[in-house]
Amino acid sequence: MFEGRVALVTGGTRGIGAAITECLVESGASVAAGYSRGKENAEQFVKRLGTNGSRVTVHQGRVDDVDDCNRVVKEVMDRFGRIDYLVNNAGITVDKTVRKMTVDDWRQVLDVNLSGAFQMTKALLEHMIERGSGRIVNISSVIGETGNVGQANYAASKAGLFGFTKSLALEMAQRGITVNCVAPGFIETEMVAAIPEPVLAKVVEKIPQRRLGRPEEVARVVRFLLEDESSYITGAVYSINGGLDM
Amino acid sequence: MDSLPFAQRVGIVTGGSRGIGGAITTLLAEDGATVAVLGLPEDRERAHRLASLLNGAASRLHFYETDVAVYNRCQEAVAAVLREHGRIDFLVNNAGITRDHTVRKMTVEEWEAVLRVNLSGPFFMIKAVLDTMIQQEYGRIVNISSVVGEAGNFGQANYAAAKAGLIGLTKTVALEVAKRGITVNAVAPGFIDTDMTRAMPLAAIENAIEQTPGQRLGRPEEVAEVVRFLLDERSGYITGAVYNINGGWYM
Numbered sequence: 001m002f003e004g005r006v007a008l009v010t011g012g013t014r015g016i017g018a019a020i021t022e023c024l025v026e027s028g029a030s031v032a033a034g035y036s037r038g039k040e041n042a043e044q045f046v047k048r049l050g051t052n053g054s055r056v057t058v059h060q061g062r063v064d065d066v067d068d069c070n071r072v073v074k075e076v077m078d079r080f081g082r083i084d085y086l087v088n089n090a091g092i093t094v095d096k097t098v099r100k101m102t103v104d105d106w107r108q109v110l111d112v113n114l115s116g117a118f119q120m121t122k123a124l125l126e127h128m129i130e131r132g133s134g135r136i137v138n139i140s141s142v143i144g145e146t147g148n149v150g151q152a153n154y155a156a157s158k159a160g161l162f163g164f165t166k167s168l169a170l171e172m173a174q175r176g177i178t179v180n181c182v183a184p185g186f187i188e189t190e191m192v193a194a195i196p197e198p199v200l201a202k203v204v205e206k207i208p209q210r211r212l213g214r215p216e217e218v219a220r221v222v223r224f225l226l227e228d229e230s231s232y233i234t235g236a237v238y239s240i241n242g243g244l245d246m
Numbered sequence: 247m248d249s250l251p252f253a254q255r256v257g258i259v260t261g262g263s264r265g266i267g268g269a270i271t272t273l274l275a276e277d278g279a280t281v282a283v284l285g286l287p288e289d290r291e292r293a294h295r296l297a298s299l300l301n302g303a304a305s306r307l308h309f310y311e312t313d314v315a316v317y318n319r320c321q322e323a324v325a326a327v328l329r330e331h332g333r334i335d336f337l338v339n340n341a342g343i344t345r346d347h348t349v350r351k352m353t354v355e356e357w358e359a360v361l362r363v364n365l366s367g368p369f370f371m372i373k374a375v376l377d378t379m380i381q382q383e384y385g386r387i388v389n390i391s392s393v394v395g396e397a398g399n400f401g402q403a404n405y406a407a408a409k410a411g412l413i414g415l416t417k418t419v420a421l422e423v424a425k426r427g428i429t430v431n432a433v434a435p436g437f438i439d440t441d442m443t444r445a446m447p448l449a450a451i452e453n454a455i456e457q458t459p460g461q462r463l464g465r466p467e468e469v470a471e472v473v474r475f476l477l478d479e480r481s482g483y484i485t486g487a488v489y490n491i492n493g494g495w496y497m
């Protein structure tokens with residue numbers, strides 16, 4: 001389906017990002033997967049993909065660092081010559097109630113989750129415009145719509161992605177580039193594993209389907225939005241949350 | 247044929263003989279599903295013509311003359327599908343009509359006609375299939391709402407109310423059956439090139455295109471792709487969602 005196409009997935013070697021990388025590689029794409037600190041994990045990930053790993057490269061770089069963003073995009077262009085899809089998936093949480101949250105905690109999350117998406121987009125937008133085609137998918141979160149105790153910074157960053165997505169979608173509407181959000185609910189990854197067990201049990205209780213989602217389930221939605229046939233979908237938010245937030 | 251993604255699946259598409267519904271029927275039947283098309287008397291001929299165009303899937307399309315605005319008819323159609331095909335895996339509530347007038351000029355009959363087909367119809371159909379899906383512990387329901395249900399539209403108070411109501415129905419049923427293997431979602435298209443939009447005055451169509459950032463109408467096949475995605479067995483964690491496809495018309 002995606003033969004000859006090239007995707008750049010930030011945070012693409014772990015959790016949801018890794019599932020996206022795998023899903024796109026299985027569909028024929030070449031994938032450049034970004035990571036920041038987990039070098040060993042990234043290398044093991046490529047190994048685990050087996051023969052499919054020949055179409056996957058990993059790139060170290062912080063999305064909250066403009067120079068890193070530009071360098072990573074250049075690395076990918078040098079290696080593959082084109083970038084068709086950008087998936088802004090890299091994200092972090094630093095949970096505290098606003099009373100206890102430091103300005104630094106606030107900034108750190110905004111820098112990675114929101115400014116990171118902007119900077120990565122900037123780094124390759126001209127390339128997509130020149131080619132007259134492209135797909136950008138931003139991984140937001142149900143929390144961006146509902147808010148959550150202890151996640152003011154995270155919720156603000158994820159709600160911010162909606163505004164960013166919709167504005168960019170408007171700006172790119174006549175240039176063959178679609179920009180959409182996928183908003184997952186609670187998905188079984190290390191990010192959720194960090195939630196204390198009793199808190200997590202309460203979370204699951206609140207999900208109408210009474211289960212966490214799987215990274216692969218989110219990856220399918222991303223892949224759908226990247227398809228050529230999805231060109232009329234832009235500025236949209238596709239939720240996948242087991243009924244959590246409607 | 248067993249390798250097709252919807253092999254052995256049986257489902258219903260209301261108003262599935264033309265326009266968006268026709269495209270949904272085509273995709274699903276060509277993907278292996280047995281599709282029961284529900285429609286008005288004038289849809290019978292169209293359904294047969296559609297079947298003859300299907301790529302090797304003509305025998306999987308079955309027409310049931312059914313006015314979805316009448317609950318008894320819905321029950322009868324569902325009973326017939328069950329009798330003839332044994333199960334119901336998916337339901338697409340697609341049948342819809344417009345009766346456009348500004349509220350000042352809109353008659354009570356026009357209001358009620360649109361509410362009955364576009365909102366009560368889906369409720370009747372859901373009610374008619376739900377027990378079966380609960381017994382199967384599996385089901386996929388997709389309601390075709392509209393961008394107009396979210397944004398409103400001049401001259402479409404009845405249509406906008408019905409389509410917004412459909413989103414409320416979607417989310418409520420999604421909650422009620424969340425633990426039973428059944429998902430319920432809505433697809434909200436923007437302006438799509440079908441008989442429904444061809445009936446609009448030319449100036450209104452030009453205006454709609456003008457207002458669409460993508461500067462074109464959508465195609466029925468593009469909407470059908472979203473519906474098929476949601477009907478897939480692997481989309482089980484998506485429920486109570488509204489998936490827009492509108493070229494950026496409404497965000």
Ligand SMILES: NC(=O)c1ccc[n+]([C@@H]2O[C@H](COP(=O)([O-])OP(=O)(O)OC[C@H]3O[C@@H](n4cnc5c(N)ncnc54)[C@H](OP(=O)(O)O)[C@@H]3O)[C@@H](O)[C@H]2O)c1
Pocket residue numbers: 010011012013014015016017034035036037038039041061062063064088089090091092112139140141142183184185186187188189190191192
């Ligand atoms: N899990 C959920 O329930 C859930 C729900 C809704 C939304 N999301 C969103 O989905 C995305 C992925 O989440 P996940 O659960 O897969 O998280 P995860 O397992 O913690 O993975 C996060 C990824 O982001 C990368 N990353 C972190 N900081 C970075 C930085 N400054 N620059 C570049 N990359 C960085 C990490 O790279 P390293 O491996 O190098 O650390 C890692 O690959 C996030 O945006 C998250 O907010 C998750």
Ligand SMILES: NC(=O)c1ccc[n+]([C@@H]2O[C@H](COP(=O)([O-])OP(=O)(O)OC[C@H]3O[C@@H](n4cnc5c(N)ncnc54)[C@H](O)[C@@H]3O)[C@@H](O)[C@H]2O)c1
Pocket residue numbers: 260261262263264265266267284285286289312313314315339340341342343363390391392393434435436437438439440441442443
């Ligand atoms: N065309 C658009 O721009 C657009 C945009 C958003 C949403 N929609 C929605 O998509 C759906 C399909 O629209 P379309 O453009 O394909 O319309 P269409 O007019 O081409 O087809 C509608 C079908 O529904 C059938 N139908 C009407 N009343 C019925 C009844 N009482 N019982 C059974 N069948 C009945 C018709 O006979 C026809 O086959 C509708 O619900 C519509 O509101 C359309």
